[in-house]
Amino acid sequence: MPLPFRRDQLTTALCLGTLYSVWGSTYLAIRFAVASFPPLEMAAARFALAGGLLYALARLRGAPAPTRMEWRYCAAIGVPMMGVGLGGASVAMTHVSSGVAALVFGSAPIWTALFEHLYGVRLRPREALGMFVGLSGLVLVATRGELRGDPVAAACLAGSAATYAFGCFLARHLPQPRGSMSSAAQMIAAGSALAVASLVRGERVPAHVSWLSALSFVHLVLLGSMVAYSAFNHLLRTVPAPLATSTAFVNPVVALGLGALLGGEHLGRTELTAAAMVVTGVVIVASASWRPSREVEQEHLAVLDPLHANDRLV
Secondary structure (H helix, E strand, O other), rough: OOOOOOOOHHHHHHHHHHHHHOOOOOOOHHHOOOOOOOOHHHHHHHHHHHHHHHHHHHHHHHOOOOOOOHHHHHHHHHHHHHHHHHHHHHHHHHOOOHHHHHHHOOOOHHHHHHHHHHHOOOOOOOHHHHHHHHHHHHHHHHHHHHHHHHHHHHHHHHHHHHHHHHHHHHOOOOOOOOHHHHHHHHHHHHHHHHHHHHHHHHHOOOOOOOOHHHHHHHHHHHHHHHHHHHHHHHHHHOOHHHHHOOOHHHHHHHHHHHHHHOOOOOOOOHHHHHHHHHHHHHHHHHHHHHHOOHHHHHHHHHHHOOOOOOOOOO
């Protein structure tokens, strides 16, 4: 009896499910964490610790250390994606709710698709339609929702999303170590850059940390970084960019729900309408991006990542 999914398709589904559930919760976790920790200091510690643990585990499993060139490429990816992107989002979330921050950060797939298009990858009509629907939801919350009175926070989040997306774009085109070593090197580079930024900003170690902030930080390190980014790096190498970054469309829905249930955040009609629009967007993008054929997948990788097109996907 044939299986309904091949192994690579099942892996893709598991990775997407992990990201949709875990990353949606990280926005509220960041909001709780920055209640005690300075935002850049918190992000620096998060990625440095998670990257160091992933690096040690990969080396124990026999993975070779990154070469000097691979370290440079991983820094070129990790600094804009995790450093500037999520570091900027952490700063913004000292002023805005976690659910709304996730909604604005949902513009990342739009930017990723733009970078891919400029690189020469053709965007299919249904992918463009899905991203347009999702972006319309973001515009709605920015113009009629919570961010209407805080354009600085809105601009900070939009810029962070664009920078994050540029890191995602580079991850598809630059040679990197295989497996989790890639995520580890990117996090170590991002954590180092964020530590310097925290010092320049004059952030100090907090005198008191609440148990909720500490628990949220542990969640960000273990699930939000070590587990989720390993899954995300797999998707960036094996599926079309709009599907890999479609988590930004689902995350707002999860973040809005958790913010209302656990964070006391208000769910207005505008935010609920925007959430419905981004869900519709991700369904359209996912239906257009699914690639059941191994040959088509290898052809896609040959365009996006010629150095690894013939490698075994793990």
